[in-house]
Amino acid sequence: MENELSRLGNPEELYTFLARRAGLYTGLDHSSVPTALAEELFASAAFTLEQGRTAPGSLEERFTAGLAATRKKLEYGKTLWQAVRESLPQAENRSLRDTVRNIGTFWRRYDYRFFAHQIPCDIDYQLCRPVSEARQGVDYVNAYLERLWMENDFLNRFDPRYVKGLLTAYCGDYGGLLINLYEPAAANALGLALLGGDFSKLNITPEQRREIGQVLRRVGPERLEAAAEKLAELMNLQPKTAGEYLRGAAANLVPRVRAAELNGIFLTFD
Numbered sequence: 001m002e003n004e005l006s007r008l009g010n011p012e013e014l015y016t017f018l019a020r021r022a023g024l025y026t027g028l029d030h031s032s033v034p035t036a037l038a039e040e041l042f043a044s045a046a047f048t049l050e051q052g053r054t055a056p057g058s059l060e061e062r063f064t065a066g067l068a069a070t071r072k073k074l075e076y077g078k079t080l081w082q083a084v085r086e087s088l089p090q091a092e093n094r095s096l097r098d099t100v101r102n103i104g105t106f107w108r109r110y111d112y113r114f115f116a117h118q119i120p121c122d123i124d125y126q127l128c129r130p131v132s133e134a135r136q137g138v139d140y141v142n143a144y145l146e147r148l149w150m151e152n153d154f155l156n157r158f159d160p161r162y163v164k165g166l167l168t169a170y171c172g173d174y175g176g177l178l179i180n181l182y183e184p185a186a187a188n189a190l191g192l193a194l195l196g197g198d199f200s201k202l203n204i205t206p207e208q209r210r211e212i213g214q215v216l217r218r219v220g221p222e223r224l225e226a227a228a229e230k231l232a233e234l235m236n237l238q239p240k241t242a243g244e245y246l247r248g249a250a251a252n253l254v255p256r257v258r259a260a261e262l263n264g265i266f267l268t269f270d
Contacts, residue, residue, distance in 0.1 A: 017059045021045055025114050040115060047117040047136055070112045073138045078107055080145040087152035090160040091167055095178050099125035100148075106141055127151065128183045129248050150242045151182035157235060158185065162202045169269035184267060186249045190224055191266040193231040204266045213262050221257040224250040 021041055022033045033041070049059065051073075052066030081103055088100065102122045109120040117136040123144060128151060131143045155163055163185060167174040170184040185202060191212045192199035204212070216223065228250035232243030256265055 013059055017063070018042055018045060021114070040118075043136075044114055044116045044118075048112070051116075067112065070116060070138060073142060074107065074110070074112065077138055077142045077145060080142060080149065081107070084145050084149050084152065087149055087156060089152055089155040089163065089181060091155070091163045091181055092175050093125070093179070093181055094176055095125045096181065099123050103141060103145070110138065112138070124178065126178060126180045128180050128186065129245060129252070146241070147245065150237075150245050151180075153242065154182055154235075154237070154246070155185055158189075158200065158202055162200075165269040166202045166267060169267045183249065183252075186246060187253055187265055188267055189231055190227050190246075190250055190253070193234070194224060194227040199231065199234075204268055206263075206268060209262050209266045209268070212266055216257055221254045224253055224257070 018038075018041065022038065025037075025041060026033060045063065048066035048070060049062050050066070051069040052062040052064070055062045055065035081100070084100055088097065099122070102124075106119070106121040110116075110118070111120075116138070119137060119140055121141075123141075125148070127144065127147050129147060131140055131147065135143055163181075166184055166188060167181060171177060171179050174181065188202045188204050189199045191204055192202075192208070194215060195208060195211060197208065225247050228247040229243065232246050237243045237246065253265065
């Protein structure tokens with residue numbers, strides 16, 4: 001904690017500031033609180049001060065600016081959450097829907113004044129590209145929602161029949177298990193884009209899979225990232241970060257392509 005204190009500012013000023021925060025939380029004149037609670041209050045204050053790091057003035061002024069910045073992020077997050085709710089794919093997954101519903105409780109349970117670093121809701125649905133655990137509080141939730149919206153938007157650009165057919169080939173109980181829906185769709189679309197084929201139906205024939213293998217052996221699996229750029233352009237993925245996300249998904253495939261049989265990555269369905 002000492003290192004963190006010195007990073008945030010003058011230690012004496014910080015201790016006075018943190019004692020005041022503890023007193024405000026307990027509603028008492030003194031600032032004595034259990035160690036575990038003190039650590040949580042400190043982590044929250046550090047989070048909020050970081051939000052207001054560009055504001056001039058004292059710690060109190062930076063903290064006030066941080067609270068205002070956090071409130072803005074909360075409003076943005078609520079808008080994101082609503083967009084995610086409206087973009088849920090027709091291919092249902094229990095973990096996905098439960099997670100989106102649980103995030104709905106975050107907005108009323110989140111105490112940004114004293115526990116701004118916490119995430120008081122369950123987030124179980126696995127993203128293709130997880131959010132860094134270094135993110136905290138509303139920053140984590142907003143980053144998660146941004147990525148989830150991009151995944152949903154990608155899936156919704158395809159006929160639900162093809163998405164469901166692909167997911168059934170990927171995992172028979174795709175609706176009940178903790179799997180990511182975006183990843184198999186992205187993999188097949190990338191494989192078809194690599195061949196310059198029609199990616200709209202998401203289906204890769206055995207012959208196409210062999211051809212993908214030949215191409216990747218010749219030019220290297222890293223070529224999938226170039227295919228991602230091409231696919232993002234063809235699909236007009238917006239915002240720009242959606243294309244970058246797809247490229248990251250392609251990069252995730254590279255070690256799998258090197259280590260595994262392609263029929264477990266590029267799938268055929270009826």
